[in-house]
Structures are given as C-alpha cells and as structure tokens.
Amino acid sequence: MDSTEALHETAGAGAAEAHASDHSHPRYLLVWLWLALLTAAEVAVVGFTALPKSWIVIALLVMAVWKALLVALYFMHLRFEPLRVAVVAASPLPLAVLLVMVVLQEYS
Amino acid sequence: MEAHAMPYYGGRAPEKGLAVYTQKVGMWVFLCSEVMFFTGLIGSYIILRFGASETWPQPGEILNIPVTAINTFILICSSVTMVKAFAASEMGDKRGTRLYTLATAVIGAAFLGVQIYEYSELLGHGFGPWSGLYGSTFYTMTGFHGFHVFSGVVCMTWATVKAFRGGYDNGNYQGLEVLGLYWHFVDLVWIILFTIVYLI
Numbered sequence: 001m002d003s004t005e006a007l008h009e010t011a012g013a014g015a016a017e018a019h020a021s022d023h024s025h026p027r028y029l030l031v032w033l034w035l036a037l038l039t040a041a042e043v044a045v046v047g048f049t050a051l052p053k054s055w056i057v058i059a060l061l062v063m064a065v066w067k068a069l070l071v072a073l074y075f076m077h078l079r080f081e082p083l084r085v086a087v088v089a090a091s092p093l094p095l096a097v098l099l100v101m102v103v104l105q106e107y108s
Numbered sequence: 109m110e111a112h113a114m115p116y117y118g119g120r121a122p123e124k125g126l127a128v129y130t131q132k133v134g135m136w137v138f139l140c141s142e143v144m145f146f147t148g149l150i151g152s153y154i155i156l157r158f159g160a161s162e163t164w165p166q167p168g169e170i171l172n173i174p175v176t177a178i179n180t181f182i183l184i185c186s187s188v189t190m191v192k193a194f195a196a197s198e199m200g201d202k203r204g205t206r207l208y209t210l211a212t213a214v215i216g217a218a219f220l221g222v223q224i225y226e227y228s229e230l231l232g233h234g235f236g237p238w239s240g241l242y243g244s245t246f247y248t249m250t251g252f253h254g255f256h257v258f259s260g261v262v263c264m265t266w267a268t269v270k271a272f273r274g275g276y277d278n279g280n281y282q283g284l285e286v287l288g289l290y291w292h293f294v295d296l297v298w299i300i301l302f303t304i305v306y307l308i
Contacts, residue, residue, distance in 0.1 A: 025195050028188055028191050028192060028195070029188065031188075032184060032185070032187075032188040035184045035187075036181060036184060039177060039180050039181055039184065039302075040177075042177075042302075042303065042307055043173060043174070043177045043307075045307075046167050046168070046173065046307050057308055060303050060307050060308055061303065061308075063303070064299055064300055064302075064303035064304075067299045068296050068299050068300060071187060071292050071295055071296045071299065072292075072296060074191075075187050075188075075190075075191045075288075075292040075295075076288075076289055076292045076293070076296075081128065082127050082128065084127065085127075085128055085132075085133075085136065088133070088136050088137070088140065089136055089139070089140070091140055092140040092141075092143040092144050092147075093143070095144065095147075096143055096144060096147035096151075099144070099147055099148070099151055100147065100150075100151040100154065103151055103152075103155055104151075104154070104155060
C-alpha cells in the first residue's frame, strides 16, 4: 500500500450500505493527523534558529503548500472529481501568480 | 484496495458540461473569485513587506504564535468534522450528520473566539490597525479571513438546524457538500495566512 492508498478506506461500514457501492471515502482522520503534524512541524521550524532564514522560509512554504494540497485533494475531494472540475479549481492559480509577479515587477 | 471509480456527483445525475451538479460548479466558480481576492491581499502584503522602510517584526515578537497554532489546529479539526458530516449524510447516517454539523459550527465559533481573544490582547498592548504597515496588513488579512469564518459559522448554524430537522436525510446532501467546499477553502486560506503572516 503506497502513501496515497493509505489515505483511503472503503466506505461501507455501519450505515453506509446505501452508498457504499458508489465510491470510497478518504481516511479523513489520517489526513487530519498529517495536517496536525505539519502544523506542529511549522511551529518547531520557526524556533530552529540555527538554520539560515532562507531555509526556514522555504521549509515553511513547502509545508504550507503540502497542507493546502491535502485539504484541496482530500477534504474538497478534488482528487476524486472529474478532471474538468480540477481544471476549473486550478484556473485562478496562474492568474494569481501573474498578478503578484506583475505587481512585483512594477514595484521593483 | 478499491480506488475512487466514481466522482462525487452528490447523488444527482450529472449535468452536462462539467459533469457535476450546478450548485457545486457555482461554488467552485465563486471560490475561484475568492482565490483572486485573497491573492490581492497576500500579494499586497508581500509587496508592502519587502518594500517597507520600517523594520518588520520577527515571528513571535508581537504576534502570539502558540495561541495561533492552536487556533490553526482548531480550524483543521472543524474541516474534519465538516467532511465527516458530508460523508455521514451521504451514507445515510442521520445521527452522524447532526453531530458533525453541530460540531463544525461549534468549533468554527471557537476559532472566532480565539481570534477575538488574540485581537483584544494585541489591542491591549497598543498594536492596532493603525500600527504602521505591519498592523494594517495584519488586521486586513486576518480580519477578512475572520469575516469569512463568521459567514461560514452562520451558514453552519443554519445547516445544523436543517440537519436536526432532517433536511439532509434521504440522500439530500448536496447543500452540505457545497457548504463544505466553502468551509474547507476558508481553512485552506488560513493555512497560507498562518505561514505568511505569523511564521515568516
């Protein structure tokens, strides 16, 4: 079982009979645990002053993106939506990058 | 292990176009506009911060990181209860739907409570929106996010009442899924804000 599969479980326990055949649900508590651990790691990294500031910033940004992806993919179910929906969801991201880059360029 | 073979259609026949029901498409389009809204705020913050002539305070120098980290954890917990509410509703678990919608509303309100406490502490120490670029950008970003959480809590309260009245029973869970998308988005934005505003 790879790490992606580990985030899933098959729906079907308890009262799930009616919809168990439709699809499975991610292991939400496992995603929650990852989010909690990453949050704790972020706070720990800030206090780790022995590292250069730039390394700390990169580590923090990587963990923030990691957490955001976990929320988007598993809680917002983007991983299980048709590709078209994921494209719609991702459509503002290039525009967002463009907005910041253009204004930064103007400023500098 | 079974993979996700079916997308989340929300119990309805998929409509043409994106092959998801209209309300969900509408929420995604709305969230796209919200991405641009918060990008404007975050982009302004980055530009103002790196162009500021004043010295920017170090993480934890003014803001209380431990309290906010706990608040971040609280919001993450509310995302879990939200998605569990949707899952319970989808699986026909009425008790779970009611329990988790109520929990989400309560935990969301707790997040706001901690934010109000944080604001009162900061204001008590003389750090307000008028406290230079740092103060104005901090209150603008966290304030707008707080307003989004407040709106979400209002909607969740309404959803909780609806859940207790059986409004999400019998496969009628589309509203809960759409509201959940908004709620998770607000959580996602906070994850970014927490890093940029508090930790960097």
